């Protein structure tokens with residue numbers, strides 16, 4: 001079986017790494033990798049291919065930037081000839097980015113079976129571009145690989161019941177595989193290694209469009225982080241979108257605060273290492289919410305809703321309403337506070353093998 005996988009953004013490289021590894025270990029499947037270029041620089045792309053030992057993409061489309069429609073359209077224009085030349089048995093996509101949607105539409109129009117990994121997630125907020133991408137992709141997909149029971153039920157409610165598989169979360173596979181190496185700490189800069197050894201800090205990531213593109217929200221978030229840093233060190237790897245939206249005065253305040261560790265985006269191994277030793281993770285990322293739980297670290301999420309609601313139900317995640325809640329105060333209440341034990345909705349860490357055996361026996 002020839003699988004053509006389309007990736008483009010940071011979390012997709014991480015998810016694709018696990019399947020890429022599992023496909024390479026088999027002799028009944030091969031994989032062609034297409035990189036759309038949505039994330040393309042050293043810190044948002046190259047580092048993941050190196051650290052996670054992902055095969056080099058056979059096709060790099062070089063599409064990034066622009067409005068959602070412009071980016072998605074250019075990806076589709078570039079993808080069509082690739083699909084025509086490669087003629088795969090299956091197109092495989094991950095998650096909810098513009099790369100996911102572009103690939104889903106192109107594959108479907110060519111009549112190539114489409115597999116969606118991380119199917120069925122819903123925030124029920126159609127103002128999120130990711131929500132549009134995942135709903136449309138799920139309705140086009142022929143194989144829907146869901147990370148949780150909740151995701152299966154979301155699909156059922158939309159009438160999608162055929163070829164829906166609850167396979168666990170591929171990010172759990174990745175965290176187990178890459179997150180346990182004692183060598184990861186050595187990759188941290190001396191400054192970050194020092195703070196990480198204290199095991200008494202907050203790790204924060206902010207990049208969702210709803211937070212970065214609304215100046216007032218972004219201002220409140222950064223004020224909250226600065227206030228939090230008066231109490232505990234805060235490590236803040238800055239996503240390029242967020243950096244691009246911060247005004248000079250706020251950037252200066254962050255740089256000058258003694259307990260704010262502002263960094264470029266980190267490699268995945270460094271990120272996992274910082275996550276596992278943190279006392280609190282403050283984020284608006286989907287993947288980071290779960291990784292917090294994988295390492296049994298409490299998480300405070302700067303969003304009104306989450307696709308991973310089981311973490312909220314079991315006390316591992318707290319949603320903070322950025323527009324009204326006192327951010328630092330709410331986050332401080334989560335610092336070091338564990339949720340319920342004996343709860344794991346994300347499978348046993350064998351998601352990649354389960355996906356491949358499902359596909360081969362279909």
Ligand code: UDP
Nearest residue numbers: 010011237265266267268271285286287288
């Ligand atoms: N991540 C990383 N370096 C960073 C920030 C995040 O490697 O500086 C990883 C993180 O560990 C997780 C993934 O990127 O595996 C999450 O991606 P992101 O937050 O960009 O997207 P989302 O999950 O919200 O779609």
